[in-house]
Amino acid sequence: MASQADLGPVIGGSKAASAGRRLMERLPGMAPKPFASCRVLEGCAEAPLAFHIEKGEHVPETVAALVRPWVLLQKARGKELIFNFAPGAGDRLMNMNLEGLPQASFAVHISAPLTGGCEVSLRGRPDPSRLFDEQRRAVLENSLQP
Numbered sequence: 001m002a003s004q005a006d007l008g009p010v011i012g013g014s015k016a017a018s019a020g021r022r023l024m025e026r027l028p029g030m031a032p033k034p035f036a037s038c039r040v041l042e043g044c045a046e047a048p049l050a051f052h053i054e055k056g057e058h059v060p061e062t063v064a065a066l067v068r069p070w071v072l073l074q075k076a077r078g079k080e081l082i083f084n085f086a087p088g089a090g091d092r093l094m095n096m097n098l099e100g101l102p103q104a105s106f107a108v109h110i111s112a113p114l115t116g117g118c119e120v121s122l123r124g125r126p127d128p129s130r131l132f133d134e135q136r137r138a139v140l141e142n143s144l145q146p
Contacts, residue, residue: 047073047132051120066121079098096124
């Protein structure tokens with residue numbers, strides 16, 4: 001399999017290439033530092049919805065990377081992120097609720113795809129990507145106002 005370094009010259013430096021690079025980094029094993037993203041809300045362009053890992057021993061840091069953008073968002077909103085572990089609930093590891101957004105109901109799932117490894121994902125309603133984008137934008141806009 002080609003590495004990100006091998007594909008670097010192919011995807012170049014244009015806007016389309018930048019979008020291609022972001023898409024490529026979402027593929028299993030292609031992100032340069034898959035769990036080091038989103039250390040500050042301004043740096044979280046989007047909240048990841050899933051990570052594929054090869055070894056189950058990486059589940060804790062994978063779950064942390066998956067929920068970190070939501071922790072930062074809720075902290076910036078002055079609200080709490082509420083976790084309820086869900087033992088015995090199939091592939092659901094835990095439920096995640098956002099204080100102040102009662103319509104948001106998310107769950108972290110872990111499953112073993114046929115291709116091997118583990119898939120750690122965030123699922124729920126409303127669409128987590130859209131909700132994160134809307135709330136992040138509102139928080140950042142409010143922080144810019146005097």
